[in-house]
Amino acid sequence: VWAAKAWREGDPGGTRAGRRPRAGSVPTGFLDVDVTSAPLALECLYTPWAPGTDSDGAPTPQDCPRVFSAGLDLTEMCGRNPAHYAEYWKAVQELWLRTYLSSLVLVAAINGACPAGGCIIALACDCRVLADNPKYHIGLNETLLGITAPFWFKDAYVNTIGHRASEQALQLGYLFPPSEALQVGLVDQVVPEDQVLSTALSEMARWLAVPDHARQLTKNMMRKATADRLLRQRDADIQNFVSFICRDSIQKSLQVYLEKLRQRKG
Numbered sequence: 256v257w258a259a260k261a262w263r264e265g266d267p268g269g270t271r272a273g274r275r276p277r278a279g280s281v282p283t284g285f286l287d288v289d290v291t292s293a294p295l296a297l298e299c300l301y302t303p304w305a306p307g308t309d310s311d312g313a314p315t316p317q318d319c320p321r322v323f324s325a326g327l328d329l330t331e332m333c334g335r336n337p338a339h340y341a342e343y344w345k346a347v348q349e350l351w352l353r354t355y356l357s358s359l360v361l362v363a364a365i366n367g368a369c370p371a372g373g374c375i376i377a378l379a380c381d382c383r384v385l386a387d388n389p390k391y392h393i394g395l396n397e398t399l400l401g402i403t404a405p406f407w408f409k410d411a412y413v414n415t416i417g418h419r420a421s422e423q424a425l426q427l428g429y430l431f432p433p434s435e436a437l438q439v440g441l442v443d444q445v446v447p448e449d450q451v452l453s454t455a456l457s458e459m460a461r462w463l464a465v466p467d468h469a470r471q472l473t474k475n476m477m478r479k480a481t482a483d484r485l486l487r488q489r490d491a492d493i494q495n496f497v498s499f500i501c502r503d504s505i506q507k508s509l510q511v512y513l514e515k516l517r518q519r520k521g
């Protein structure tokens with residue numbers, strides 16, 4: 256995810272400088288969210304979680320080829336205690352709210368698989384450019400893990416692809432290949448893999464050409480109601496998540512899913 260400031264400074268690679276956790280950052284287990292300077296924190300957003308990385312530093316696209324984001328780190332939702340789940344979910348909410356409500360222009364350059372939590376971060380951006388590779392699926396696949404997408408994931412989906420398409424895709428846990436993602440409006444452009452970053456930069460230029468104050472006010476006008484819905488019930492959402500994830504049946508489902516992933520690897 257590239258944010259406007261780094262682009263303006265002509266140094267998108269400068270985003271790498273912020274990879275390591277800094278003082279004031281919240282260890283989320285998938286990304287370090289700087290609670291002291293929200294807009295700055297967004298400059299170093301990369302992927303929530305990707306194979307081969309850990310919470311010591313956010314991965315870069317180069318570190319994890321083929322994966323934009325594997326979604327939320329399932330090991331954070333398995334075999335832990337309720338206090339851990341509550342803290343984790345609060346951080347997930349915080350990440351989404353800050354991304355979704357950012358006044359910066361955010362363009363998602365999606366150069367790999369983008370399931371669930373990865374999709375939700377991409378959806379929080381203003382625009383999505385996806386590499387044309389049949390393996391790069393995007394969508395909310397929670398039901399296939401035996402879990403439910405929270406209402407605010409669903410809201411972001413509905414806002415982007417509409418009610419009927421969301422209803423179907425959410426129930427089926429469907430992951431869209433690039434051509435279908437474009438067709439349904441889940442992404443805005445599908446381009447050859449080596450053109451993802453240049454296309455994202457062109458998109459960024461297009462959005463930045465609009466007077467900032469007008470664009471920001473409009474963005475806020477369009478997004479406020481959705482964000483407010485979560486803001487009004489953040490604590491209840493955390494409690495729902497904790498009681499849901501603590502269920503024996505859900506823990507079992509997640510463990511089975513993780514085990515399948517590990518076996519698939521071997």
Ligand SMILES: CCCCC/C=C\C/C=C\CC/C=C/CC(=O)SCCNC(=O)CCNC(=O)[C@H](O)C(C)(C)COP(=O)(O)OP(=O)(O)OC[C@H]1O[C@@H](n2cnc3c(N)ncnc32)[C@H](O)[C@@H]1OP(=O)(O)O
Binds near residue numbers: 405
């Ligand atoms: C009625 C009341 C309702 C109340 C509801 C309230 C709240 C809602 C409740 C819960 C919502 C929780 C929301 C979760 C959102 C998510 O993001 S869930 C995560 C979804 N992600 C996935 O399904 C992706 C799974 N991964 C893959 O498909 C592949 O890994 C990949 C991304 C396509 C990459 O493939 P690749 O071949 O490159 O890598 P590997 O498959 O070999 O993976 C390597 C390694 O990584 C492990 N792993 C993969 N994904 C995850 C993950 N998301 N978390 C943790 N670990 C992961 C994989 O197991 C391998 O591990 P290793 O063998 O130990 O190296």
